[in-house]
Amino acid sequence: MIEDKLRQLARSSYYQSLYKASKENGIKLFENDTNLSGLQVVFLYWLSLYDFLYDTLARKEYDFLTEKYIDSNVRVDAFLYYRKRQNELELAKSKEEQLRQRTKFKGKKGKQTYFDVEFA
Amino acid sequence: MDTKEINLEEFKNTLFDIQKLSYMIQDNKLPFTYNKECYRVRMPSQGEKAEAEDYRSEKQIEFIQRPNCKTKNELRKILKENNVVDIDKLEAQANQIKKQFKNVYLKLAPKFDEDKEGISTEIEKINELQNQLQDVTQEINKHLAPSLEDRLEGVYLEYLVYSCTEKLVEKEWIKVWNTFEEYKKDNSLLATRAVVCMTHLLFNVRQF
Numbered sequence: 511m512i513e514d515k516l517r518q519l520a521r522s523s524y525y526q527s528l529y530k531a532s533k534e535n536g537i538k539l540f541e542n543d544t545n546l547s548g549l550q551v552v553f554l555y556w557l558s559l560y561d562f563l564y565d566t567l568a569r570k571e572y573d574f575l576t577e578k579y580i581d582s583n584v585r586v587d588a589f590l591y592y593r594k595r596q597n598e599l600e601l602a603k604s605k606e607e608q609l610r611q612r613t614k615f616k617g618k619k620g621k622q623t624y625f626d627v628e629f630a
Numbered sequence: 631m632d633t634k635e636i637n638l639e640e641f642k643n644t645l646f647d648i649q650k651l652s653y654m655i656q657d658n659k660l661p662f663t664y665n666k667e668c669y670r671v672r673m674p675s676q677g678e679k680a681e682a683e684d685y686r687s688e689k690q691i692e693f694i695q696r697p698n699c700k701t702k703n704e705l706r707k708i709l710k711e712n713n714v715v716d717i718d719k720l721e722a723q724a725n726q727i728k729k730q731f732k733n734v735y736l737k738l739a740p741k742f743d744e745d746k747e748g749i750s751t752e753i754e755k756i757n758e759l760q761n762q763l764q765d766v767t768q769e770i771n772k773h774l775a776p777s778l779e780d781r782l783e784g785v786y787l788e789y790l791v792y793s794c795t796e797k798l799v800e801k802e803w804i805k806v807w808n809t810f811e812e813y814k815k816d817n818s819l820l821a822t823r824a825v826v827c828m829t830h831l832l833f834n835v836r837q838f
Contacts, residue, residue: 547659550655591732591739
């Protein structure tokens, strides 16, 4: 329950603007600079995450991502897992690709030599 | 649910309405009222944390000398051998539910706002899985609560509550309990409320 409310607060335009200002101009988010409470640490996590989501929305990276989407906690949770899975699959694909590009050469005496070649 | 529990539930609900929450995250303190007086719990200093850790170590030595003191692993074994409950199986069940969660997430994520029916079907599945996971987790926690580790965590929290709960008296914040013994003897709802507030203030960042 409390986390849902923290998330609601973190995605509000007031706190998102404050977060941007704190990143760009060093405006203080909290009265204390040190010894942050667990509540503040979790709040910071959600601030940065929603900041990332609104940036992703502005870049139109995913056509299904909308403001309404971001307002739903469960859909955001689903999106984060979906994105993580996508990144993992892309990484696996690129590793596979690198392996495929490992070129095989035959030496003079019939010896086979392998080189790792990176293509730009 | 007895009156004390109802009061606590109401207290938790009122504690975190959105306006109050906005005020609470401004600093590392959490104010609350009890019998129309103002109290607060605040984040412990390094010194207070060290004191609480010392107390926890002291209690650890005391607990392990008791014949019935069991660690989580020992307790797990006893529960299984006596056919009370198999925690390994419950954990496997929890992992299975988490896997199902991931599958539903993958279906839900790419849905467009227009697909209202599809979205609500997947959200219902998630809610159902969440309830199942909560039940299994509660079952695990209930059986492992008497373990040494859980008891020490409770001891540490109580010591922090004693050190960091303050009352507003004539514009000054003063400690509610002068000694830990005084705190332990306090059976009022104030002590319970302070524990709730401290738990939320610390927010168990480890589980996050």
